[in-house]
Amino acid sequence: AIGGEPLEDLFGLRRLRLGVQGNITDNMFYRFQSEFAVLDDVDLVSDFRFRDAFIGFSNQPFFGDIVVGNHRRPYNLDQLNDSNDNIFLDRSFVGNAFNDLNRRFGVSAANYTKNLRWNWRYGVFNMQDIQETGFYRDNNYQLELAGRTACTPWYDECSGGRGYLHVAVSGALRYPDGLGANNASEYSSIPELVGPNFLDTGTIFGAEQETLFGLESVLNFGPLQIGGEYMESVVDRFSGVGPDLNYHGGYVYAAYMLTGEHMPWLRRWGTLGRVQPFENFFTIRDCEGDVKRGLGAWQIAARYSYLDLNDEEIVGGRGEALTLGLNWYWNRNARMQFNYIDGQLSRQPLAFGSYDLFGVNFQVFF
Numbered sequence: 395a396i397g398g399e400p401l402e403d404l405f406g407l408r409r410l411r412l413g414v415q416g417n418i419t420d421n422m423f424y425r426f427q428s429e430f431a432v433l434d435d436v437d438l439v440s441d442f443r444f445r446d447a448f449i450g451f452s453n454q455p456f457f458g459d460i461v462v463g464n465h466r467r468p469y470n471l472d473q474l475n476d477s478n479d480n481i482f483l484d485r486s487f488v489g490n491a492f493n494d495l496n497r498r499f500g501v502s503a504a505n506y507t508k509n510l511r512w513n514w515r516y517g518v519f520n521m522q523d524i525q526e527t528g529f530y531r532d533n534n535y536q537l538e539l540a541g542r543t544a545c546t547p548w549y550d551e552c553s554g555g556r557g558y559l560h561v562a563v564s565g566a567l568r569y570p571d572g573l574g575a576n577n578a579s580e581y582s583s584i585p586e587l588v589g590p591n592f593l594d595t596g597t598i599f600g601a602e603q604e605t606l607f608g609l610e611s612v613l614n615f616g617p618l619q620i621g622g623e624y625m626e627s628v629v630d631r632f633s634g635v636g637p638d639l640n641y642h643g644g645y646v647y648a649a650y651m652l653t654g655e656h657m658p659w660l661r662r663w664g665t666l667g668r669v670q671p672f673e674n675f676f677t678i679r680d681c682e683g684d685v686k687r688g689l690g691a692w693q694i695a696a697r698y699s700y701l702d703l704n705d706e707e708i709v710g711g712r713g714e715a716l717t718l719g720l721n722w723y724w725n726r727n728a729r730m731q732f733n734y735i736d737g738q739l740s741r742q743p744l745a746f747g748s749y750d751l752f753g754v755n756f757q758v759f760f
Contacts, residue, residue, distance in 0.1 A: 409429060409430070409477075410429065410430040411427055411428065411429045411430075411445070412427070412428050413425065413426055413427030413428065413445075413446065414426055415427075418449070421451055421452050421453055421454075422449065422450065422451055422452070423449070423450045423452060424448065424449045424450070425446045425447075425448060425450075425465075426444065426446065426447050427444065427445040427446040427447070428442060428443070428444050428445070429442070429443055429444070429445050430442050443525040443526045444464065444525055444528070445464070445497060445525060446463075446464060446465055446466075446497065447463050447464040447465075448461050448462060448463025448464060448465045449461075449462055449463060450462070454503075456505075457503040457505065458503055458504055458505025458506070459503065459504045459505070460501070460502070460503050461501070461502050461503075461504070461517075462501050463499065464497050464498065464499045464524065464525065465497055465498075465500070465502065466496050466497055467493065467496060467497070467498055467500075467517075467519055467538070467540050467566070468502060468504075468515035468516060468517060468540050468541055468542040468564065469493065469540055469541075469542050469564035469565065469566055469606065469608050469625075470488075470489050470492060470493040470496075470564070470608060470623070470625065471562070471610045471612075471621075471623055471664075471665070472485045472486055472488070472489035472493075472623065472645075473485060473489050473493045473496040474542075474663075474664070474665050475665050475666045476665070476666075478668070478757060478759040479665075479666045479667065479668055479669075480666070481619075481647065481649050481657075481666075481693070481695050481697075481719065481721065482586075482647075482695065482697055482717055482719050482731075482733060483587060483719070483731050483733040483753050483755050484584075484586050484587050484733075484753075485586070486586060486623075486643075486644075486645040486697070486699040486701075487583045487586060487593065487643050487645070487699050487700065487701035487713050487715070488583075488623065488624075488625045488643035488644055488645065488699065488700075488701055490582075490583035490584060490586070491581045491582060491583040491593065491641070491643065491701055491703065492581065492606060492608075492625050492627060492641075492643075494523075494582070495523050495525065497523075497525065498519040498520055498521065498522070498523065498524075498538070499519065499520050499522070499524055499530065500517050500518050500519030500520060500538075501517055501518055502515060502516060502517025502518075502519075503515070503516060503517065504663070506661070506662050506663075510546065510549070510661040510662060511545060511546055511547065511549075511661075512543070512544070512545050512546075513543075513544050513661065513662055513663060513664050514541070514542065514543045514544070515541065515542050515663075516539075516540065516541035516542070517539075517540060517541070518537060518538070518539055518540075519537070519538045519540060520535060520536065520537060520538070521536040521537070521538050521568060521569075521570065521577040522536065522576060522577055532576055534571065534576070536568075536569055536570055536571055536576065536577040537568075537569055538566055538567065538568045538569070539566065539567045540564070540565070540566035540567075540606075541564065541565060541566075542562055542563070542564035542565075542608075542664070543562065543563055543564075544560065544561070544562035544664030545560070545561050545562070546558055546559065546560050546659065546661050546664070547559055547561070549659070549661060553616075555656070555658060555659055556614070556615075556616045556656045557614060557615055557616065558612075558613075558614050558659050559611075559612070559613050559614075560610075560611060560612040560613075560659060560664060561610070561611045562608075562609070562610045562611070562664055563607075563608065563609055563610075564606075564607075564608040564610070565605070565606055565607050565608065566604075566605075566606040567603065567604070567605060567606075568603065568604040568605075568606065569602070569603055569604075570598075570601050570602075570603075570604060572599065572600050572601050572602045572631070572632055572635075573599070578597045578598065578599075578601070579595075579597070579598040579601035579604060579629055580594070580595055580596060580597050580598060581593075581594070581595045581627070581641055581703050581710060582594035582595065582703075582710070583701060583713065585713070585715065585735070585737055585739065585749055585751065586699065586715050586717065586735055586737070586751075587733065587735055587751045587753050588751065588753075589749075589751075592711060592713070592739050592741070593701060593703050593710055593711040593712075593713050593739065593741075594703070594710055594711065595641070595703050595708050595710035596708070596710070598629060598631070598639065598708065599635065600631040600632045600635030600636060601629050601630070601631055601639075602630055602631065602632050603629075603630040604627055604628070604629050604630075605627065605628045605630070606625065606626070606627045607625070607626050607627075608623065608624065608625040608626075609623065609624045609625075610622070610623040610624075611623075612659070612666075614656060614657060614659065616654075616656055617650055617651035617652075617653075617654055617655065617656055618648070618649075618650050618651075619648070619649045619650075619656075619657050620646075620647070620648050621646070621647055622644065622645060622646035622647065623644055623645055624642070624643075624644035625642065625643060625644060626640065626641070626642040627640070627641050627642070628640050629641070636706060636707065637706055639705045639706055639708060640705050641701075641702060641703050641705060641710070642701075642702055643699070643700050643701035643702060644699070644700060645697055645698060645699035645700070646697070646698055647695060647696065647697035647698075648695065648696055649693055649694070649695035649696075649719075650693065650694055650695070651669075651691060651692070651693050652692040652693065652694060653671070653672060653673075653689065653690075653691045653692050654672060655669055655670065655671060655672055655691045655693075655723075656669075657669060658670070668726060669691055669693075669723050669726070669729075670726050671690050671691035671723050671724075671725060671726070672691065673688045673689060673690065673691075674688050674690060674724065674725040675688050675689060675690030675722070675723075675724040675725065676688040690722055690723050690724045690725070691722075691723035692720070692721070692722055692723075693719075693720070693721040693722075693723070694718075694719065694720055694721075695717075695718070695719040695720075695721065696716070696717065696718050696719070697715075697716070697717040697719070698714070698715070698716050698717075699713075699714065699715050699717070700712075700713070700714045701713045701714075709741055709742070710741070711739060711740060711741035712739070712740050712741075713737060713738065713739045713740075714737065714738050715735050715736065715737035715738070716735070716736045716737070717733055717734070717735045718733070718734045718735075719731065719732065719733045719734075720732040727758060727759055727760055728756075728757065728758045728759075729756075729757055730754070730755065730756050730757075731753075731754070731755040731756075731757070732752075732753070732754055733751075733752070733753045733754075733755075734750070734751070734752050735749075735750065735751040735752075735753075736748075736749075736750055737749050737750075737751070
């Protein structure tokens with residue numbers, strides 16, 4: 395229950411994605427991905443929308459890979475990781491609030507050093523989410539300049555990447571509509587699984603610029619991984635409207651592979667890779683009639699996350715949550731996830747409450 399209102403159990407298909415990707419010529423590539431998803435966990439509104447829709451030019455001098463179209467903005471590790479590779483069922487408070495739906499229409503470039511120690515992404519995007527309509531119509535362009543620089547100062551080549559250290563810094567300059575029309579400044583988050591946007595600043599009138607800053611790090615020792623991320627946003631308002639605002643949040647987590655595998659790291663892009671179980675999950679009867687079984691890969695994890703959307707006269711609320719997770723990787727392309735969340739939400743003096751959520755998710759991906 396949240397704020398005295400119980401949440402009903404929810405069972406169904408949360409997300410279905412279909413897509414195509416490939417090369418057009420030797421130095422061009424493309425990707426299109428459509429999605430059927432629950433857009434509103436409260437009113438159960440579902441709809442088709444596209445996610446990635448872009449063309450790209452690879453290995454360009456100085457720039458590296460150039461992408462034009464709807465694609466991920468280059469910040470927030472929680473959102474840059476593929477949802478099939480993330481450790482927990484849903485992104486953290488800070489990922490939902492500061493990088494909602496992640497993808498925007500724009501132009502970006504990504505490159506990396508020859509030894510794969512450094513990688514970077516940067517670009518310019520329109521702030522409007524066009525994944526349902528497919529277009530943006532306005533003479534006033536609310537633009538966003540964003541970038542991320544990441545480093546893998548330690549990567550154990552001898553063990554095939556079972557040990558590594560990742561650090562990154564990211565940032566963005568956003569220029570919202572301060573009059574509250576298209577792309578107004580607003581920060582909100584669900585309770586990290588399902589439910590309404592209980593944490594919500596509402597439209598911040600008079601916001602002329604948002605300055606976003608992020609720090610992230612991941613340390614991996616064989617089956618053990620420890621990571622975390624901190625993000626902060628400063629909202630500058632027009633003179634006379636009110637003082638500038640500051641919102642911040644972050645998370646830390648630890649995960650351990652009980653069966654000895656490790657979480658791979660993609661050094662070119664600075665994101666998590668896909669777990670390959672030592673032994674796939676299976677149950678079969680052999681020629682002699684004996685039952686043979688494979689366990690798959692098992693992982694336990696815990697995450698603490700925090701978000702503060704209160705500043706000056708705006709009461710967006712504060713939230714903190716502890717998530718306990720169990721992941722069962724059947725093979726490279728299928729897994730089950732079990733999450734339990736114990737959280738606290740407050741929007742004093744409006745409301746305060748605690749909640750408990752339990753989620754089970756089955757994924758098949760290619």
